[in-house]
Amino acid sequence: VRMAGDALATVRAAVGSQALDQEALRNVLGVEKGEAELSLLYGETPLESVAPALAAAEARLDAELKLKGDGSETFLDIGCGRGHVVLAAAAARKWKRCSGIELVQAHVDEANKAVDKLKELESDDAFASLPTPASAVDFLCADFKSNPAVVPLIEAADVIYCFDMAFPPELRRALATVLSRYCKEGALVVVTHTDRLPSADFVPVGQHFGIPMEWGTAPARVFRKTFGAFEAWLAQHEPQLQNVGIPKELWAKACVKLIEQRFDIGSHAQFAQIDGESGMVMIAQQPLDEAEEVFVVDHCLTFQSKDDAAAALEQVPHLRERLLAMADADAQEAEASTGAVLDKVKGLLASYAVVADPSKPEEKTDVYYMLDEIGSRLRRRKTGIAAALQEGQANFKLVPIYSFDHRMAFSLAWPVRDVKSGEILFADHEQGWDLDQAQVDIKDSVEEGGSILPEMKEYSAQAALTALIAQSREGDASSPAGAEAQDEAAGEE
Numbered sequence: 001v002r003m004a005g006d007a008l009a010t011v012r013a014a015v016g017s018q019a020l021d022q023e024a025l026r027n028v029l030g031v032e033k034g035e036a037e038l039s040l041l042y043g044e045t046p047l048e049s050v051a052p053a054l055a056a057a058e059a060r061l062d063a064e065l066k067l068k069g070d071g072s073e074t075f076l077d078i079g080c081g082r083g084h085v086v087l088a089a090a091a092a093r094k095w096k097r098c099s100g101i102e103l104v105q106a107h108v109d110e111a112n113k114a115v116d117k118l119k120e121l122e123s124d125d126a127f128a129s130l131p132t133p134a135s136a137v138d139f140l141c142a143d144f145k146s147n148p149a150v151v152p153l154i155e156a157a158d159v160i161y162c163f164d165m166a167f168p169p170e171l172r173r174a175l176a177t178v179l180s181r182y183c184k185e186g187a188l189v190v191v192t193h194t195d196r197l198p199s200a201d202f203v204p205v206g207q208h209f210g211i212p213m214e215w216g217t218a219p220a221r222v223f224r225k226t227f228g229a230f231e232a233w234l235a236q237h238e239p240q241l242q243n244v245g246i247p248k249e250l251w252a253k254a255c256v257k258l259i260e261q262r263f264d265i266g267s268h269a270q271f272a273q274i275d276g277e278s279g280m281v282m283i284a285q286q287p288l289d290e291a292e293e294v295f296v297v298d299h300c301l302t303f304q305s306k307d308d309a310a311a312a313l314e315q316v317p318h319l320r321e322r323l324l325a326m327a328d329a330d331a332q333e334a335e336a337s338t339g340a341v342l343d344k345v346k347g348l349l350a351s352y353a354v355v356a357d358p359s360k361p362e363e364k365t366d367v368y369y370m371l372d373e374i375g376s377r378l379r380r381r382k383t384g385i386a387a388a389l390q391e392g393q394a395n396f397k398l399v400p401i402y403s404f405d406h407r408m409a410f411s412l413a414w415p416v417r418d419v420k421s422g423e424i425l426f427a428d429h430e431q432g433w434d435l436d437q438a439q440v441d442i443k444d445s446v447e448e449g450g451s452i453l454p455e456m457k458e459y460s461a462q463a464a465l466t467a468l469i470a471q472s473r474e475g476d477a478s479s480p481a482g483a484e485a486q487d488e489a490a491g492e493e
Contacts, residue, residue, distance in 0.1 A: 007091035050088035060206030076157035083111030090132035196405035265295035396427035
């Protein structure tokens, strides 16, 4: 591959000096300690995929927003591994600087080894030079969430790439928080996730595109730090907001909290144990004015059929116990059948209808769900001592809303009258009440060949990752076969 004029061939030669650090790989996969950090599972974006990905991202920009490519802009990869994306970006166009941030020191050492090799090749006439010289490429070993050394790199970046496909929700929120705080206005962020970057400071640019990987195609999307997130969000969600009667003065707050996944009702209310009973209620920690605040409430279970529910109960740790506890049922019944568990919690189930094609509203799909611990205590109970404490006019309203950004449903709760501190909070949220009122059109948010229940995809994805890690542990890393198995597992991830 020593082809004159081929900068990518030069990069291939440079990364050829790297070694796969088996010790680091074992630590990342959790082979030694018996557990794994999914966000650290190792894999590299193929070198030949980087330039097309940059071109695809730029193609989604309006003419006045396109990159200059004159050496005045900077590129940053967060979670850069051994630096392949950074090096390929340097080969793709001229940057002022190409940098990478990586948590694992062993990977940074290998990235720096490639840079050193690249400096050697720059003086070799057999290899083409890169538009961005090796002297403008650097790597930093740091935790982007807490290390102040990352701040100047993020502040200077014009384009930021992050392969966040395996990031859990809390890590994606941490990433979005850091980017919101330090990114400059107009900065572009490319992430490999079908969900929105959870920050209202960034506006999605264009549709998803794919980045070819060795194991398949990774979804990618571009976001730009700028104003206009609310307007873009409202264009998709306004019909739902109107249908379920959310006051207009709460729409902007609902937008920010849904995008950023802010579950902050716990700052305004708390659980209260009923004397002598196993049940609980929610009480206000402070006064709440009517339609002054809105809260996002999560759903702990979503299903279309008993088979879906059985899959969730099987795959999600401790879900049975959670459901039974919310229904004030005996935890010893956790081993009961799916039907028995659903029978215990049926009074807490609710539903909404999904309309895949607005022109055929009769072809709707009923989706059933159960609110999380807070939501289940917030809704009015029909039986038990809690029901006696929740008599009279409800002080909250609780409605489902489908988030096109996250491709799943949540619920929104807000006070419908003034609430005093210490008052029990409860909302009317009868099963099935929303079947006709909260129909949502999700045609544009369903992936081709995908399911209308992305929450079930999350369960399946977690199960697949767990199986992958288990297979990696079974191999002996010290043996050639074991090392090969780990290499294959990392490549697939």
